[in-house]
Amino acid sequence: MSGIDSLPxxxxxxxxxxxxxxxxxxxxxxxxxxLTAKIARQAGDxxxxxxxxxxxxxxxxxxxxxxxxxxxVLAIEKDPRCxxxxxxIAAAYPGRLQVILGDALEVDPLxxxxxxxxxxxxxxxxVGTELLIxxxxxxxxxxxxxxxxxxxxxxxxxxxxxxPGGKAYGRLALLAQWRCDARIVLHLPxxxxxxxxxxxxxxxxxxxxxxxxxPADPKVLEQVIAMAFNQRRKMMRAACKGLVPDLExxxxxxxxxxxxxAETVGLEQFCALARSVKAAR
Ligand code: SAM
Numbered sequence: 001m002s003g004i005d006s007l008p009x010x011x012x013x014x015x016x017x018x019x020x021x022x023x024x025x026x027x028x029x030x031x032x033x034x035l036t037a038k039i040a041r042q043a044g045d046x047x048x049x050x051x052x053x054x055x056x057x058x059x060x061x062x063x064x065x066x067x068x069x070x071x072x073v074l075a076i077e078k079d080p081r082c083x084x085x086x087x088x089i090a091a092a093y094p095g096r097l098q099v100i101l102g103d104a105l106e107v108d109p110l111x112x113x114x115x116x117x118x119x120x121x122x123x124x125x126x127v128g129t130e131l132l133i134x135x136x137x138x139x140x141x142x143x144x145x146x147x148x149x150x151x152x153x154x155x156x157x158x159x160x161x162x163x164p165g166g167k168a169y170g171r172l173a174l175l176a177q178w179r180c181d182a183r184i185v186l187h188l189p190x191x192x193x194x195x196x197x198x199x200x201x202x203x204x205x206x207x208x209x210x211x212x213x214x215p216a217d218p219k220v221l222e223q224v225i226a227m228a229f230n231q232r233r234k235m236m237r238a239a240c241k242g243l244v245p246d247l248e249x250x251x252x253x254x255x256x257x258x259x260x261x262a263e264t265v266g267l268e269q270f271c272a273l274a275r276s277v278k279a280a281r
Contacts, residue, residue: 026124
């Protein structure tokens with residue numbers, strides 16, 4: 001036997017290596033290998049790709065990525081208790097899994113990966129959101145990755161793919177959708193995890209666009225969006241006061257009514273406003 005067939009069930013691995021889930025590390029493990037294979041498939045064709053996996057834990061998703069044919073997987077895990085379990089997987093897939101003990105917020109994965117690169121992760125949502133924002137913004141842009149397949153709590157996933165007009169729509173949606181196609185590809189109930197978290201989860205798949213969806217200076221766009229959503233209940237003419245002299249003219253030129261609220265303004269209009277503001281400076 002080789003590969004995944006030679007490995008013990010994940011429940012046994014957790015028992016053998018004493019990897020009782022720790023709340024402080026946001027540990028909610030996926031133990032169903034059919035499910036981890038399904039998540040790995042959402043990452044696309046892995047056969048010609050290196051995969052960066054952050055937070056592999058006992059390795060359920062890692063096994064899925066390798067079984068789906070990933071050329072190589074680099075797994076960065078903060079919890080030393082998980083390393084022997086991951087080493088066992090590495091032994092079953094010679095030369096295809098490299099494990100690094102460390103904090104994904106500090107390790108530079110690029111030293112260890114060859115493009116094309118896809119990223120897959122089931123991380124604590126706060127770490128996941130911080131990494132997503134980093135991966136979407138300079139200096140990490142243009143991106144080192146072709147796609148990101150990331151598990152989030154459902155509410156965060158909905159904020160990433162949100163369209164104008166609802167409470168979920170805001171900076172995260174605009175940031176993600178300016179540079180990527182983003183969609184929810186899988187919903188998971190709390191019972192999919194061990195131990196079950198309090199909320200449902202969802203997997204978001206993001207693919208990098210060759211160029212931003214609409215032209216805009218990233219710094220000006222970020223400033224406009226930050227002002228608009230810091231006071232999201234206010235009308236744009238009040239929320240963005242002080243952004244530029246003659247603000248209302250710039251809003252109208254961008255196709256935004258001065259009485260609109262940020263959550264009804266689309267990405268295209270925000271980019272038009274950023275261009276208009278930049279031209280006036
Ligand atoms: N991927 C595994 C799975 O699906 O079963 C584990 C998921 S668990 C939600 C999150 C994992 O991320 C844990 O193993 C935890 O130790 C790890 N982790 C938490 N913060 C991390 C960080 N900053 N860098 C690397 N790993 C981290």
